[in-house]
Amino acid sequence: MILYDFEYERPGSLKEATALLNESGDGARLLAGGTDLMPNMRVEVVTPSLLVSLSGIEPAAPEKRADGSIKIDALTKLSDLVDDELIKSELPMLAEAAHTVAGNQVRVMGTLGGNLCQETRCLYYNQKHDYQFVEPCYKRGGDCCFPFPGNDHNTCWSVYMSDIAPVLIALDATLEILGPDGTREIPMADLFTGDGLNPFTLGAAEIVQAVIVPPLPERFGWGYHKTTVRGGLDFGTAIIVIALQLAEDGETCSWAKIIYGAVGQGPLRPTTTEISMKSAVLDPPLIAVAASQEISPLPHHGFNKGYLRENIRVYTERSLVRAIARARDKS
Amino acid sequence: MDQITDRTTVNGKKSRSRVLEMSINGETHEITVKPRVMLLEAIRDKIGLTGTKDGCESGTCGACTVLVDGQPTLSCISLAVENEGKDIRTVEDLADGDNLNFLQEAFLDQGGTQCGFCTPGMLMSATALLEKNPKPTRDDINKALEGNLCRCTGYNSIVDSILQASDQGVKPRLL
Numbered sequence: 141m142i143l144y145d146f147e148y149e150r151p152g153s154l155k156e157a158t159a160l161l162n163e164s165g166d167g168a169r170l171l172a173g174g175t176d177l178m179p180n181m182r183v184e185v186v187t188p189s190l191l192v193s194l195s196g197i198e199p200a201a202p203e204k205r206a207d208g209s210i211k212i213d214a215l216t217k218l219s220d221l222v223d224d225e226l227i228k229s230e231l232p233m234l235a236e237a238a239h240t241v242a243g244n245q246v247r248v249m250g251t252l253g254g255n256l257c258q259e260t261r262c263l264y265y266n267q268k269h270d271y272q273f274v275e276p277c278y279k280r281g282g283d284c285c286f287p288f289p290g291n292d293h294n295t296c297w298s299v300y301m302s303d304i305a306p307v308l309i310a311l312d313a314t315l316e317i318l319g320p321d322g323t324r325e326i327p328m329a330d331l332f333t334g335d336g337l338n339p340f341t342l343g344a345a346e347i348v349q350a351v352i353v354p355p356l357p358e359r360f361g362w363g364y365h366k367t368t369v370r371g372g373l374d375f376g377t378a379i380i381v382i383a384l385q386l387a388e389d390g391e392t393c394s395w396a397k398i399i400y401g402a403v404g405q406g407p408l409r410p411t412t413t414e415i416s417m418k419s420a421v422l423d424p425p426l427i428a429v430a431a432s433q434e435i436s437p438l439p440h441h442g443f444n445k446g447y448l449r450e451n452i453r454v455y456t457e458r459s460l461v462r463a464i465a466r467a468r469d470k471s
Numbered sequence: 472m473d474q475i476t477d478r479t480t481v482n483g484k485k486s487r488s489r490v491l492e493m494s495i496n497g498e499t500h501e502i503t504v505k506p507r508v509m510l511l512e513a514i515r516d517k518i519g520l521t522g523t524k525d526g527c528e529s530g531t532c533g534a535c536t537v538l539v540d541g542q543p544t545l546s547c548i549s550l551a552v553e554n555e556g557k558d559i560r561t562v563e564d565l566a567d568g569d570n571l572n573f574l575q576e577a578f579l580d581q582g583g584t585q586c587g588f589c590t591p592g593m594l595m596s597a598t599a600l601l602e603k604n605p606k607p608t609r610d611d612i613n614k615a616l617e618g619n620l621c622r623c624t625g626y627n628s629i630v631d632s633i634l635q636a637s638d639q640g641v642k643p644r645l646l
Binding site for chain 1: 506533617619
């Protein structure tokens with residue numbers, strides 16, 4: 141049981157939901173699958189006075205639009221993303237990323253939008269209080285950042301652990317966001333502020349409504365790896381996502397994107413390395429070294445910077461090799 | 472963080488209880504709950520079916536798995552009010568009186584239970600799997616049971632139980 145009382149509303153449409161959020165201000169929260177919000181409410185790191193449930197709204201099935209782009213309802217369950225034929229054939233990287241999220245039950249309950257808007261995580265923030273035995277951290281209103289005690293008072297170095305967000309950035313996805321004043325579209329990468337205290341650029345009454353993924357180019361290759369300690373069910377130690385396009389000769393890389401998840405307050409990108417990969421013949425070991433040195437992974441959950449960097453180097457190289465092989469298969 | 476001083480009111484008012492109707496193991500139940508009550512507590516405390524277990528309370532261990540409209544769901548992190556009008560099946564639905572069903576018999580034959588705390592969740596996850604895929608491979612079973620933890624670590628015998636239940640050549644062990 142959640143140990144305090146709150147109100148609960150179940151509107152019939154997203155429009156009504158934004159209106160409810162708009163009226164109630166900061167005290168209200170959206171409830172979709174609840175797999176992230178409910179545990180957080182149980183340990184009281186988030187304590188909304190109103191829950192606006194989206195369970196009364198049926199998500200639309202993923203749909204291929206006239207321009208070849210695919211529109212996915214944000215309320216789509218993760219298990220439906222894994223099983224959907226359209227997603228499996230057109231966006232296998234997205235299906236694989238959705239498959240790595242937690243266990244079967246969580247995928248059945250959790251939604252795409254909820255996965256993207258999940259709370260950042262830290263050993264001293266959203267763990268059971270029984271395990272903590274410490275005062276609240278900055279993000280919980282206290283005055284010490286326990287993992288980084290020398291930290292400035294206004295910072296929070298918790299990590300954002302969505303498995304799917306880095307993939308959507310690699311796929312150039314756009315988010316359709318519904319607010320009180322209508323819809324707006326932003327590139328996926330603009331969802332993140334890079335600040336652990338307030339990780340999203342969403343307004344209080346805004347709802348991620350849909351994700352739009354543009355058609356993939358020819359000779360497109362991808363690599364995805366999620367490092368975990370225990371395989372299934374785990375949050376990622378590091379998430380490595382690579383997307384690239386090869387030129388017609390099957391050797392030269394036209395463009396490449398490398399995105400790292402779970403090692404920062406938002407997804408990280410080694411942009412200089414990405415630029416150096418443009419119009420070059422790729423040497424995976426060299427690129428892996430450059431990329432892992434360029435980003436600064438945030439130590440989290442007991443993994444130190446050196447370990448994360450080495451893990452990222454190894455799996456960047458392997459994922460890159462797979463991405464190149466996949467791109468060649470397609471040509 | 473909002474400091475909660477008064478835990479039983481919202482903005483000075485008592486939060487509303489709701490009357491819900493849900494079908495549990497084929498029987499329609501009407502329960503009155505506050506929004507903060509989880510499906511798990513509704514099933515265990517309001518309806519009195521204590522087969523569903525309360526493990527980690529944070530959606531990790533899977534001991535509280537029930538089937539909501541045929542889908543395995545973690546009842547410890549699902550609000551009771553969210554399940555209004557849904558068709559819920561718990562572990563009590565499997566056996567017919569004292570006669571265990573084929574899956575439960577297979578768990579017995581293989582020694583698929585040790586302390587037994589994870590078993591209700593395992594059984595429900597396995598039921599959902601077998602309804603979707605009557606002949607699952609070892610890999611399929613591992614994937615389907617990913618969200619169910621067993622601290623006695625009897626995973627192999629649990630997987631064997633499901634293979635036996637799906638009639639795939641695994642013979643009952645002589646215990």
